[in-house]
Amino acid sequence: MALYVALLYYDRDQYWDSPPEMEFSAEYMDFARRATEAGVMRGGEALHPVTMSTTITVSGGKGGEVLLVDGPYAEAKEVLGGYFLLEAADLDEVITWAAQIPTAWRGKIELRPIAPLHA
Amino acid sequence: MDATDTLVEVLKGEGPRVLATLARTIGDLAVAEDALSEATITALDAWPRTGIPDNPRAWLAVVARRKALDLLRRESARSAKETAAFRWGTGAAPDQIEEAIEAMEPETSLRDDMLRLIFTCCHPALGREAQVALSLRTLARLEVPAIARAFLVPEATMAKRLVRVRSKIATARIPYAIPADTELPGRLASVLAVVYLVATEAHAPTGGDAVARVDLEAEAIRLARLLAGLMPDEPEALSLLALLLLTSARTSARTDADGNPVTLADQDRTRWNRAAIAEGSAWLFEAVTRSGGVAGPYQIQAHLAAAHSTAPSWQETDWDRIVGLYDLLGSITANPVVALNRAVAVTERDGPEAGLAALKTIVGLEYSHLWHAALADNLRRLGHTSEAAGELHAAVTLAPSEVEQRLLQGRLRTVRSELGPARSTRCPPREPLPRFHPGTGRASGRPPDPAP
Numbered sequence: 001m002a003l004y005v006a007l008l009y010y011d012r013d014q015y016w017d018s019p020p021e022m023e024f025s026a027e028y029m030d031f032a033r034r035a036t037e038a039g040v041m042r043g044g045e046a047l048h049p050v051t052m053s054t055t056i057t058v059s060g061g062k063g064g065e066v067l068l069v070d071g072p073y074a075e076a077k078e079v080l081g082g083y084f085l086l087e088a089a090d091l092d093e094v095i096t097w098a099a100q101i102p103t104a105w106r107g108k109i110e111l112r113p114i115a116p117l118h119a
Numbered sequence: 120m121d122a123t124d125t126l127v128e129v130l131k132g133e134g135p136r137v138l139a140t141l142a143r144t145i146g147d148l149a150v151a152e153d154a155l156s157e158a159t160i161t162a163l164d165a166w167p168r169t170g171i172p173d174n175p176r177a178w179l180a181v182v183a184r185r186k187a188l189d190l191l192r193r194e195s196a197r198s199a200k201e202t203a204a205f206r207w208g209t210g211a212a213p214d215q216i217e218e219a220i221e222a223m224e225p226e227t228s229l230r231d232d233m234l235r236l237i238f239t240c241c242h243p244a245l246g247r248e249a250q251v252a253l254s255l256r257t258l259a260r261l262e263v264p265a266i267a268r269a270f271l272v273p274e275a276t277m278a279k280r281l282v283r284v285r286s287k288i289a290t291a292r293i294p295y296a297i298p299a300d301t302e303l304p305g306r307l308a309s310v311l312a313v314v315y316l317v318a319t320e321a322h323a324p325t326g327g328d329a330v331a332r333v334d335l336e337a338e339a340i341r342l343a344r345l346l347a348g349l350m351p352d353e354p355e356a357l358s359l360l361a362l363l364l365l366t367s368a369r370t371s372a373r374t375d376a377d378g379n380p381v382t383l384a385d386q387d388r389t390r391w392n393r394a395a396i397a398e399g400s401a402w403l404f405e406a407v408t409r410s411g412g413v414a415g416p417y418q419i420q421a422h423l424a425a426a427h428s429t430a431p432s433w434q435e436t437d438w439d440r441i442v443g444l445y446d447l448l449g450s451i452t453a454n455p456v457v458a459l460n461r462a463v464a465v466t467e468r469d470g471p472e473a474g475l476a477a478l479k480t481i482v483g484l485e486y487s488h489l490w491h492a493a494l495a496d497n498l499r500r501l502g503h504t505s506e507a508a509g510e511l512h513a514a515v516t517l518a519p520s521e522v523e524q525r526l527l528q529g530r531l532r533t534v535r536s537e538l539g540p541a542r543s544t545r546c547p548p549r550e551p552l553p554r555f556h557p558g559t560g561r562a563s564g565r566p567p568d569p570a571p
Binding site: 002089090091092093095111113115 | 242244290291292293294296298
């Protein structure tokens with residue numbers, strides 16, 4: 001089995017608590033429930049809008065000054081709005097799951113294989 | 120063909136089959152590739168002395184398997200793979216190759232293994248260029264320098280590209296599997312597109328001054344033959360083979376003694392390869408029989424190639440049928456290049472006025488030299504010589520290869536000479552535009568995707 005992160009991209013910032021988004025939440029919940037029952041779901045969350053983000057760098061190497069920027073790291077047209085962590089046998093299997101996440105037809109999903117940090 | 124050629128042919132033919140099974144049994148395409156490469160070197164060293172073995176595939180399989188085990192042992196840190204490899208019971212592997220061959224599993228699953236290999240190399244999660252490079256390496260057994268030459272990139276670039284592709288297959292876990300029936304049509308289209316792309320590059324090289332690349336054309340036909348053999352019930356696989364054979368029949372006539380291109384209208388048809396035309400027609404017949412009356416894009420293109428290959432001359436070509444076939448093709452692939460080729464056939468069937476009108480309705484080929492050249496041809500036939508020269512000038516500027524530039528420059532010179540004061544009313548000998556099959560999207564600068 002292999003772990004993948006499904007990065008959910010949208011063409012505009014997502015406000016999950018706004019009424020139009022609330023309509024979609026049931027579909028996301030339904031996907032999450034089915035993926036959990038199938039043992040595919042390993043985690044996942046929605047992200048607050050990029051206007052809420054803070055970008056940090058430590059200048060001059062480890063232990064240096066912490067520099068903050070109000071906003072996202074890169075100004076991009078696409079916005080990362082959430083992620084799911086999915087476990088599947090191979091790319092084909094995880095693709096069939098990812099294709100059921102509403103983002104797949106509302107935006108785009110990037111599937112990235114996870115490189116485990118442990119040896 | 121000398122002894123070395125025979126040897127290389129055997130290795131090219133059997134190599135992919137050995138690789139296909141090896142990749143499944145060890146579960147790692149990259150290791151299987153390296154092992155087969157080493158086994159090939161061993162064969163090239165041993166066979167000239169011992170002669171080609173009775174069963175070269177089994178010989179290669181045994182040697183490649185051992186090389187794979189050596190490679191895996193060397194990577195002993197990767198213990199999971201070591202475990203997988205021991206499915207072969209290597210500890211007790213006999214020393215004699217012949218004994219090992221006898222002990223091997225029967226080859227009943229070979230066809231499935233080959234299909235796994237093909238569908239993995241052409242997996243849609245890989246970019247088209249990556250699919251082509253990997254297919255040429257693994258399925259056609261071309262060496263990296265040859266693939267780099269074929270696509271005019273430095274050897275190091277091609278080597279890096281192949282490393283990345285193999286690494287993505289392993290890391291993203293692209294499965295070594297035959298797609299499910301529901302996915303098969305789309306996945307098959309991707310496989311056929313890869314072979315088609317190789318053939319297109321062979322037919323109209325993107326750079327350099329060769330009219331065609333005969334070596335690459337042979338590889339494309341080899342791949343198409345492989346697919347047709349593995350998927351004898353897939354009409355589009357058979358049609359692709361038919362198309363490539365029918366088109367290749369004309370290759371030697373496309374160049375004159377000085378290496379200059381000769382367009383279809385002016386080709387010496389006695390130089391066409393009759394055997395290839397006969398074989399292509401036979402495959403096309405097979406494809407038609409199996410397609411249940413629904414012709415796919417490759418079948419229509421094969422019909423077009425057959426219509427040209429069986430015509431006694433350019434003038435006696437069945438233009439009505441050709442226009443009809445382009446209409447059919449255009450209805451399933453909506454590609455401006457198809458519309459362009461159709462317009463050329465309309466000119467031949469109904470005259471330059473109708474051809475010009477058809478050309479002017481095409482949108483999206485403003486930057487295609489073929490479109491401007493076709494406009495020029497019709498304008499010239501209608502006596503609008505000055506406008507024709509203008510279009511040809513645009514065509515020369517836009518031509519993607521030296522060969523096509525030369526051809527168009529020659530035409531431009533002829534047209535300009537007609538612009539002189541002593542203008543003759545006689546219609547000069549015309550040269551139709553060079554063309555291959557539609558659907559490549561080359562002229563419109565889009566990647567080819569001939570399948571719907």
